[in-house]
Amino acid sequence: MEVTRAREVAVARPGAAGLGRELRGVRVVLQRELIRFSQDRARILSSLLQPLMFLFILGTGLSSLVRGGGGLPEGLSLRTFFYPGVLAMSTMFTAVFSAGTLLWDREFGFLREMLVAPIRRSSILVGKAVGGAVVATLQGLLVLALAGLVDVPYRPGLLLALAGELFLLAFALTAMGLVIAVRLREMQTFFALTQMFLMPMFFLSGALYPLNGLPTWLRVLTRVDPLTYVVDPMRRAVFSALDLPAGVREAVAGGVTWGSRRVPTGVELALVAAFGVAFLVVAAVRFARTE
Amino acid sequence: MAPDRRTSPARDAAGEEARPDDWAISVRGLVKRYGEIEAVAGVDFEVRRGELFGFLGPNGAGKTTTINVLCTLVRPTAGEARVGGYDVRTQRDEVRRTIGLVFQDTTLDGYLTGWQNLRFHAELYGVPRAAFEERARRLLEMVDLWDRRHDLVRTYSGGMMRRLEIVRGLLHTPAVLFLDEPTLGLDPQTRASIWDHVRELREREDVTIFFTTHYMDEAEGCDRIAIIDHGRIVALDTPAALKASVGKDRVQITTEDDARAIAALRERLGIEAGVHDGAITFSVAEGERFVPRLFAELGVPIRSVSVARPTLDDVFLAYTGRTIRDAEAEDPMRRMAAAWLGRRR
Numbered sequence: 239m240e241v242t243r244a245r246e247v248a249v250a251r252p253g254a255a256g257l258g259r260e261l262r263g264v265r266v267v268l269q270r271e272l273i274r275f276s277q278d279r280a281r282i283l284s285s286l287l288q289p290l291m292f293l294f295i296l297g298t299g300l301s302s303l304v305r306g307g308g309g310l311p312e313g314l315s316l317r318t319f320f321y322p323g324v325l326a327m328s329t330m331f332t333a334v335f336s337a338g339t340l341l342w343d344r345e346f347g348f349l350r351e352m353l354v355a356p357i358r359r360s361s362i363l364v365g366k367a368v369g370g371a372v373v374a375t376l377q378g379l380l381v382l383a384l385a386g387l388v389d390v391p392y393r394p395g396l397l398l399a400l401a402g403e404l405f406l407l408a409f410a411l412t413a414m415g416l417v418i419a420v421r422l423r424e425m426q427t428f429f430a431l432t433q434m435f436l437m438p439m440f441f442l443s444g445a446l447y448p449l450n451g452l453p454t455w456l457r458v459l460t461r462v463d464p465l466t467y468v469v470d471p472m473r474r475a476v477f478s479a480l481d482l483p484a485g486v487r488e489a490v491a492g493g494v495t496w497g498s499r500r501v502p503t504g505v506e507l508a509l510v511a512a513f514g515v516a517f518l519v520v521a522a523v524r525f526a527r528t529e
Numbered sequence: 530m531a532p533d534r535r536t537s538p539a540r541d542a543a544g545e546e547a548r549p550d551d552w553a554i555s556v557r558g559l560v561k562r563y564g565e566i567e568a569v570a571g572v573d574f575e576v577r578r579g580e581l582f583g584f585l586g587p588n589g590a591g592k593t594t595t596i597n598v599l600c601t602l603v604r605p606t607a608g609e610a611r612v613g614g615y616d617v618r619t620q621r622d623e624v625r626r627t628i629g630l631v632f633q634d635t636t637l638d639g640y641l642t643g644w645q646n647l648r649f650h651a652e653l654y655g656v657p658r659a660a661f662e663e664r665a666r667r668l669l670e671m672v673d674l675w676d677r678r679h680d681l682v683r684t685y686s687g688g689m690m691r692r693l694e695i696v697r698g699l700l701h702t703p704a705v706l707f708l709d710e711p712t713l714g715l716d717p718q719t720r721a722s723i724w725d726h727v728r729e730l731r732e733r734e735d736v737t738i739f740f741t742t743h744y745m746d747e748a749e750g751c752d753r754i755a756i757i758d759h760g761r762i763v764a765l766d767t768p769a770a771l772k773a774s775v776g777k778d779r780v781q782i783t784t785e786d787d788a789r790a791i792a793a794l795r796e797r798l799g800i801e802a803g804v805h806d807g808a809i810t811f812s813v814a815e816g817e818r819f820v821p822r823l824f825a826e827l828g829v830p831i832r833s834v835s836v837a838r839p840t841l842d843d844v845f846l847a848y849t850g851r852t853i854r855d856a857e858a859e860d861p862m863r864r865m866a867a868a869w870l871g872r873r874r
Contacts, residue, residue, distance in 0.1 A: 248660065248663040248664045248667055249660070249664070249702045250651070250656045250657065250660035250661050250663070250664040250700065250701060250702055251656065251660070251701060251702050252626040252654040252655050252656055252701045253654075253655030253656065253657065254655070255622050255626075258655070259655035262652050262653075262655055263652065263653050263655075265652070266648075266649050266652035266653060270638070270641065270645075270649060273640075273641065273645065274640055274641075277640060346635075346638075346639070347632070347634050347635055347636040347637075348636055348637065348638045349636075350632060350636045351636040351637075351638075351649075351650070351653075352653065353602070354600060354601075354602060354625060354630055355625065355650075355653035355654060356621075356622045356625035356626045356653075356654060356655075357653055
């Protein structure tokens, strides 16, 4: 009693379990983030607006104040000083919000499609984290393209270093956003919670002021903020490309110190990467426990 | 997977005892509790390879919970469940590669095209690229979506989205396809066309289909039905056998003189009849065989006769003591919640 299936549709079977399939999963989750981002012109433009306001409105507005007090050295505008911090800002908000897409995926059901697939949940999160980081870095690159407007030269080495640091920052913050997003259902809650973390982190990172010569309490807080360790290398990279007297450079971009010791750039960046990985691990553990 | 398993024939539902390796799904003593609530309260059944198996019951009866356990989305509180021979507790990955899923609520990405949604799925399941393209094309052609494959899914109608989800569920050539209320919220015409497509795909695919529904008419076409109520299976058999087990057919007649006919039925044939919808109505076993006797013995001229077999509604009524509509209405809060959720989507 053989049933013939003469017209059977071409067979396509799942591949064997293993690292290869997990990586394919990671990649396709990442690709989807990019496709979704490229469709969302409004989001690209709106997240460009905030950095531009900081740079040109706040930067220009405060300049007159600074000029009166004589705080900034000759030849250095406040806009240039703000630039690395604003660069970081443009990326950090996009990064955290791209973690929020996990909530949309949950709301509109697509998350289920991913959760029932024969791949690890952690692979989905890695795809989301790297995808979000790439998207946020692209956003940062838009601001990076404006370097000339604030007298920062377009040097390939500088641009590459900044792009790399932006990616690291974006990765760490997307991972942080995922820690929050994996257990939530409401977008409102997500925005409220992330704002609660993001604003203090941004203000403590030294994005808007030099890190040295601060009162002790603020000095300690800035050293606890992971963002500090990526804003600082970015600022030093930008200022090393400017033609400034060494004393001036030391005053406005002197680097992060622990006690009296200067923290090397490599250590700073490794710290940020470690934060990112740690956030991702926490997110994966929390994600594994949901549903 | 070995080819011999794919070619094993779908067995007649009423046929002999199936061997364990013929079972696409086997469930023993399955229990799922959520705190105090027992969503599934000890369920046993087997689904044979190649069967179209319907899981019938009102909302909240435990259908979706059972599916979620079988799909490894929910861990059972107690009991054992195997899909394609794999244990849903200990062989999650194997089970997931063996099954395709279509949920009640859509799980498509509306901002991707139909093709992108399918490609995403193929990548997640690690389907080889060349095989994916060929299979996706053939499946899309079968459900008439090939021409729309490059449109964003959010421009699709409800029926088109369902068809795309069914294609996606079959994309990695699963041995078992789960359809959880596949036609919920669709208009009758679209529902019928979805079932046409499912039947056609089944013709060509040699896949076991396990579906849930609370539409009685959809359950008619399947090989076997389990009726689930309050987390328990109250009946499980072919639609014909279930209807036969309910027994009597419903006979309606109109006559020259209804009062005299009712009296004659009682006195000569021993049947109590009533009048419903303007016709004398009564129940009798094997109604079609009864009709000649009726003409011979009634003694009142008959104008018309109709004999109706029991429907699955009658079956549901017989096994649960209420109609499925009554069962749905029992839970007004759930219905309100469902209506509200439905509006939001």
